[in-house]
Amino acid sequence: MTKRITVVPAVGRSVPDPEAGDLLPVEGREVTDGAWWRRRLADGDIVVKADKPPTTKASAAKPEEVK
Incomplete structure (x- = not known):
């Protein structure tokens, strides 16, 4: 299987x-x-x-239960 990537042109190119x-x-x-x-x-x-x-530590952490 051939690897595929998604590319975008650099700004101004x-x-x-x-x-x-x-x-x-x-x-x-x-x-x-x-x-x-x-x-x-x-x-x-x-x-x-x-x-x-990419995930940050804050978004990767489980939210606390609301009581």
């Missing part, structure tokens, strides 16, 4: 998507993780979007 044949949309797109996208990441052209928002 227009990034071509060779698989789709157009520019990467501002809201991002899921793409195949490969050399092309890793190079765009290394150059600062894109940002990898996290699948899940």
Whole structure:
């Protein structure tokens, strides 16, 4: 199975998507993780979007029962 990542263009960047044949949309797109996208990441052209928002200690803790 090929790994997929969701990428968004860095602010002020227009990034071509060779698989789709157009520019990467501002809201991002899921793409195949490969050399092309890793190079765009290394150059600062894109940002990898996290699948899940990170949790903080406060939101990860169980809420106390209300009596």
